[in-house]
Amino acid sequence: MAVIAQKCPEIQVTVVDLNEARIQAWNDEDAKNIPIYEPGLSDVVAEARNRNLFFSTDVEKAIDEAEMIFISVNTPTKTYGAGKGMAADLKFIELCARQIAKVSKSDKIVVEKSTLPVRTAEAIKSILNNTGNGVNFQILSNPEFLAEGTAVQDLLNPDRILIGGDPSPEGKEAVEALVEIYSNWVDSSKILTTNLWSSELSKLTANAFLAQRVSSVNAISELCEKTGADVNEVAKAIGMDSRIGSKFLKASVGFGGSCFQKDILNLVYIAKSYGLHEVADYWEQVIIMNDHQKKRFADKIVSTLYNTVSGKKIAFLGWAFKKDTNDTRESAAIYVADDLINEQASLSVFDPKVSESQILSDLNYLNSRAASENRSQVSVLENPYDACKEAHAIAVLTEWDEFKTYDWEKIYNQMQKPAFVFDGRNVLDGKKLTEIGFIYNGIGL
Numbered sequence: 001m002a003v004i005a006q007k008c009p010e011i012q013v014t015v016v017d018l019n020e021a022r023i024q025a026w027n028d029e030d031a032k033n034i035p036i037y038e039p040g041l042s043d044v045v046a047e048a049r050n051r052n053l054f055f056s057t058d059v060e061k062a063i064d065e066a067e068m069i070f071i072s073v074n075t076p077t078k079t080y081g082a083g084k085g086m087a088a089d090l091k092f093i094e095l096c097a098r099q100i101a102k103v104s105k106s107d108k109i110v111v112e113k114s115t116l117p118v119r120t121a122e123a124i125k126s127i128l129n130n131t132g133n134g135v136n137f138q139i140l141s142n143p144e145f146l147a148e149g150t151a152v153q154d155l156l157n158p159d160r161i162l163i164g165g166d167p168s169p170e171g172k173e174a175v176e177a178l179v180e181i182y183s184n185w186v187d188s189s190k191i192l193t194t195n196l197w198s199s200e201l202s203k204l205t206a207n208a209f210l211a212q213r214v215s216s217v218n219a220i221s222e223l224c225e226k227t228g229a230d231v232n233e234v235a236k237a238i239g240m241d242s243r244i245g246s247k248f249l250k251a252s253v254g255f256g257g258s259c260f261q262k263d264i265l266n267l268v269y270i271a272k273s274y275g276l277h278e279v280a281d282y283w284e285q286v287i288i289m290n291d292h293q294k295k296r297f298a299d300k301i302v303s304t305l306y307n308t309v310s311g312k313k314i315a316f317l318g319w320a321f322k323k324d325t326n327d328t329r330e331s332a333a334i335y336v337a338d339d340l341i342n343e344q345a346s347l348s349v350f351d352p353k354v355s356e357s358q359i360l361s362d363l364n365y366l367n368s369r370a371a372s373e374n375r376s377q378v379s380v381l382e383n384p385y386d387a388c389k390e391a392h393a394i395a396v397l398t399e400w401d402e403f404k405t406y407d408w409e410k411i412y413n414q415m416q417k418p419a420f421v422f423d424g425r426n427v428l429d430g431k432k433l434t435e436i437g438f439i440y441n442g443i444g445l
């Protein structure tokens with residue numbers, strides 16, 4: 001919304017949320033303090049805020065005044081009832097639709113921005129069209145393809161914009177209204193319009209294909225470790241095939257983030273609910289492989305450290321699910337940490353952007369043990385040198401660029417010997433570290 005506001009000064013954009021503290025943070029006088037860290041975002045907000053970009057808790061007023069409403073609430077995986085652990089929980093979407101239905105006095109276009117299971121638009125439509133107040137609603141699907149850490153750039157230069165709508169004349173008119181907004185900065189050749197269901201399914205499919213590439217290369221990484229092949233060389237060799245392409249082939253400790261796992265589980269659930277068991281199993285394997293990759297990383301640390309990490313200190317560099325974000329949702333670090341704490345390791349964590357309270361709350365959320373135990377096993381440090389001091393091993397969980405620039409001699413001198421490094425992102429210079437004296441382990445090397 002901030003980018004739309006920046007690019008379309010004639011459109012008034014109001015972002016509303018029930019959470020007062022959150023809205024207050026978005027209104028913080030210093031735009032550097034907005035609650036999401038994303039390169040370039042503070043500047044965009046600083047430029048548009050209080051010009052044509054507003055943050056407010058007055059939800060009803062904003063609904064009443066809007067001609068177009070983007071629903072951007074979260075759709076977490078259900079933790080109860082039918083589809084538990086797999087289906088998307090649409091409770092928040094439904095509450096939004098009901099509130100829009102209740103408040104609206106004039107015709108509106110409602111845009112699904114959240115990633116939703118196929119045919120959600122039908123449910124929204126049914127709620128909106130049964131208010132009996134004569135207001136007409138058009139529902140559009142406009143999934144977001146930005147990736148965190150590069151969100152502003154992805155929005156400014158998108159590969160494509162996807163807009164799904166009803167094929168009726170009114171539906172087409174609504175699609176056109178949204179096309180017009182994006183046309184302010186996106187070339188028309190990159191704006192795709194489809195029917196609603198194709199648009200909804202394309203978002204889940206795009207994420208499933210991307211995650212599948214990571215799981216595929218991660219599956220090969222394990223084979224590389226056994227055979228003496230080097231996964232970086234293999235990835236380069238296959239990536240130069242223009243039919244395959246070079247992106248999304250970096251072997252890692254496993255993908256994380258708020259989308260991949262959730263969206264694939266969603267796809268699996270939809271397939272199952274139509275009785276398509278082979279389709280469901282095919283996609284579920286992407287998740288199974290990812291869980292295996294995280295587990296195998298933790299197992300390797302334990303087996304390399306002479307089969308026990310009990311009472312040993314292991315330093316974690318990175319906690320976020322990838323670099324340039326403070327988002328930790330589904331980060332591989334959480335699961336690796338959980339396994340190592342089960343093995344009675346003490347962890348000392350450093351991440352340039354993630355806070356101590358976030359790290360502890362991520363671990364507590366797993367419910368593996370008492371919060372007090374997590375607190376006693378995990379310390380969070382303000383600088384990487386303190387985190388690594390006296391450690392038996394260092395595990396790199398996020399590919400932050402700054403890790404490459406550390407004084408590795410100094411880190412080595414302050415560690416227990418032999419000093420192990422487990423590079424879950426293959427970001428460090430293994431050759432240089434080996435020369436210093438480290439025992440270096442990467443993924444698929």
Ligand code: UDX
Nearest residue numbers: 144145146147148248249250252255256257259321322
């Ligand atoms: C993803 C999609 O890319 C985006 O289009 C969608 O809108 C939201 O979900 P995001 O979750 O922000 O975006 O991150 P992404 O860059 O896709 O990375 C996901 C995970 O895969 C990260 O944990 C990342 O580290 C990992 N990854 C990615 C790899 O392990 N190897 C790779 O080669 C690429």
